[in-house]
Amino acid sequence: MTSGSDEEQLAAIKDWWQRNGMPLLLGAVLALVLVFGWQFWQKHQLNQAQNASAVYQQLLNAALEEGEVDIAEVSRLGNVLKSDFAGTHYAQYGSLFVAKVAVETGRLDEAAAELQAIVDKPADKTLDELARQRLARVMAAQDKAEEGLALLDGQAPEAFTASREELRGDLLVQLGRNDEAHAAYSKAKEALSQDAAIGGLQLKLDDLARGEA
Secondary structure, X not given: OHHHHHHHHHHHXXXXXXXXXXXXXXXXXXXXXXXXXXXXXXXHHHHHHHHHHHHHHHHHHHHOOOOOOOHHHHHHHHHHHHHHOXXXXXXXXXXXXXXXXXXXXXXXXXXXXXXXXXXXXXOOHHXXXXXXXXXXXXXXXXXXXXXXXXXXXXXXXXXXXXXXXXXXXXXXXXXXXXXXXXHHHHHHHHHOOOOOOOHHHHHHHHHHHHHHO
């Protein structure tokens, strides 16, 4: 009786293992893979962020260095950010500084290319607006005010309404559309808080008023 019972239990265990053992083993292995995979991914992300931050800081130091800026080094660091950390905030903020240096050294086409890449695929709304406004100014300097104006169509994030409308006014003045420029400057002024500095904006409005007199 006992021997038969043991054999039946052993047979039952073997049958259960054949039916359930492998799925359980695979499930355990998958759980371990997920746990260690998640830990690896988090560590990788942290390392990536730290490395990107270090390169970005080097770029800032190079771009904001007193005296003559090392253009080649700024460009190199910008390319490192774009190739190794593509699409990240660090890469795109880096491109803003690369564009800044390009403008300061008269390389407007290079600046426009850096900024356009951000506008085409921004990491967030703030980067989109910063790049959009700066690209519009570069286009104005390239005698492409109409194209720059087209970049400013639509609604800006609330925090950028004043700066966008003032910029729109500047481009409209460049195009000789003073009535529209006055409206844009007025909208920019309305978007500013009462305690905001509006001296320069008011001067632009006053200049237009004198021109109409």
